[in-house]
Amino acid sequence: MKAVIVEKLQQLEDYVAFIDNYKVGVTELSEDDVVRSALERNVQLALETVLDICQMIIAEENMQRPETHSEAVEILAKNDVLDAAFAERLAPALGFRNILVHKYEDIDLQKLHDFLQRTADFETFSQQIAQYLKKKQ
Numbered sequence: 533m534k535a536v537i538v539e540k541l542q543q544l545e546d547y548v549a550f551i552d553n554y555k556v557g558v559t560e561l562s563e564d565d566v567v568r569s570a571l572e573r574n575v576q577l578a579l580e581t582v583l584d585i586c587q588m589i590i591a592e593e594n595m596q597r598p599e600t601h602s603e604a605v606e607i608l609a610k611n612d613v614l615d616a617a618f619a620e621r622l623a624p625a626l627g628f629r630n631i632l633v634h635k636y637e638d639i640d641l642q643k644l645h646d647f648l649q650r651t652a653d654f655e656t657f658s659q660q661i662a663q664y665l666k667k668k669q
Contacts (some may be wrong), residue, residue, distance in 0.1 A: 533592050534665055540581050540588075541658050547578040548654045556648075561641045571648060572632055572639065578654055579629035582622075585661055589613060601626035613664045614657070622653055 551574050554567060561568045586604035590597065595611055598604040602623040609619035628647060631639060 533588055534668070537585055537588060537661065537665060540585050541661060544578055544581045544585075544654055544658055547574045547581065548651045550574045551578070551648060551651050554648075556645075558641050558645045561645060568641075568644070572644065575644075575647060576629060576632040579626060579632075582654070582657055583626060583629070585657075589661075589664070601629065614660050618653075618656055618660065622657060625650075625653065 551571060554571055556564070556567060556571075561571070583601055583604060586608055587598075589595070590604060590607055593611065595607050598607055605614065605619045605623045605626065608614040609616040614622075625647070628643070
């Protein structure tokens with residue numbers, strides 16, 4: 533499991549690097565469909581990677597099964613894998629993933645722009661997962 537999670541953390545780093553390379557405003561997001569689509573896709577992949585990692589740890593540690601994607605992050609916080617305050621801030625992001633994947637509603641470009649400014653949350657997630665893996669050795 534550890535090797536797979538380490539690989540997924542590297543993928544997450546790659547997605548975040550892509551996102552960070554495009555510092556665009558709401559206007560550019562609305563005018564450039566190619567850039568917007570690429571950013572949406574990398575955000576989706578980053579969020580799915582976070583979810584995959586959460587679910588792998590939950591399964592490996594025989595933790596309570598989450599009923600929602602957001603709950604996966606909360607379960608890791610309850611089991612001291614993630615910091616509780618950080619998990620509370622990260623959990624709603626997984627709901628944004630559902631909007632990107634399923635198009636439940638039109639994507640609010642301001643919300644997308646705001647989300648693009650929060651890539652540090654992915655780095656914090658990676659650091660906390662790396663600390664968890666280190667403890668498991």
